[in-house]
Amino acid sequence: MKTLTQLVPRLKPLFARRAVRQQTDHDTLQCTVAYNRYGGYCVPLSSRHRPAAKKILANKVYEPLTLAFMRQNCGDGDVVHAGTYFGDFLPALSSALSPSGKIWAFEPNPENHRCARITLEINGIDNVWLTHAGLGAAPDEMPMQTVDASGRALGGASRLTTEPQRESTQVKIVAIDDVLDRDRRVSIIQLDVEGHEKEALSGALQTIKTHLPIIILEVLPQSTLTESDWFSSNILALGYVHVGNVHGNSIFSCDNHENSARS
Numbered sequence: 001m002k003t004l005t006q007l008v009p010r011l012k013p014l015f016a017r018r019a020v021r022q023q024t025d026h027d028t029l030q031c032t033v034a035y036n037r038y039g040g041y042c043v044p045l046s047s048r049h050r051p052a053a054k055k056i057l058a059n060k061v062y063e064p065l066t067l068a069f070m071r072q073n074c075g076d077g078d079v080v081h082a083g084t085y086f087g088d089f090l091p092a093l094s095s096a097l098s099p100s101g102k103i104w105a106f107e108p109n110p111e112n113h114r115c116a117r118i119t120l121e122i123n124g125i126d127n128v129w130l131t132h133a134g135l136g137a138a139p140d141e142m143p144m145q146t147v148d149a150s151g152r153a154l155g156g157a158s159r160l161t162t163e164p165q166r167e168s169t170q171v172k173i174v175a176i177d178d179v180l181d182r183d184r185r186v187s188i189i190q191l192d193v194e195g196h197e198k199e200a201l202s203g204a205l206q207t208i209k210t211h212l213p214i215i216i217l218e219v220l221p222q223s224t225l226t227e228s229d230w231f232s233s234n235i236l237a238l239g240y241v242h243v244g245n246v247h248g249n250s251i252f253s254c255d256n257h258e259n260s261a262r263s
Helices: 004-024 051-057 064-073 090-094 110-123 197-202 205-211 229-234
Strands: 031-036 039-044 078-082 103-106 128-131 140-145 168-174 186-191 214-217 241-246 249-253
Touching (some): 031 051, 064 186, 064 214, 186 205, 197 229
Parallel strands (some): 078 186, 103 128
Antiparallel strands (some): 031 039, 140 168, 214 249
16 A cells, blocks of 8 residues: 555645646636534635625524524425525525425526535535526526626625626526426525515416415515515515514515514
8 A cells, every 4th residue: 555655746746736727717616615503515715705604604504593484484395595695504494394395496696506506415415406597587697796896706695687797797597487396385485686586576476376485585675675566466465464574584474473483
């Protein structure tokens, strides 16, 4: 058996070539792996300044109350989860599903999607259907802003925009109603789509009308979606009421979940 001393001279050129590739290949994924009580995560290094990444890198749970609520209320149905980011919700949610349950996860940011895919591999998760796309009212393509004006990654705050910018990238858009299997029961739709809630919900109206899932929205301060005529006519008119808030997320339900939703 060769000793480590004998192998080191042979390994040095290999690591040197690898280092050069990392410096010159823009497709190389720059990431690290961190853990908390739910599992392991592939965190993009470009996002290490973002709130969710900072929590995970500190071995903590991001939005623990949101996760606790979703774990408690997913029942025996499926969960729609967008945007997935690097998969910071996936280990906790996947372990709470029933044996037949499934997570339909959506992430349009290319780097985030690659990391989320690795997060699934790290944890051996096989009940998540991860789609590299954003959500909308119909199939489409849209520009997504993934970095700010200074070139710093937006991470989970990457957002779809109607105006292409120098810092934007073109991404695929799909509708929830077109992707989900018609025979699947959906218990929760959770959207963190940076102001694109109306479009995402428009593409899910058939699913919502059929299953009346709990709807969890990260409604941004500048968004007036939940006070709009569209939301009132298409969501509240189905019997939905606002039942609580967790970590800035608004929870809407047709059932009585007041005892589970923590303000």
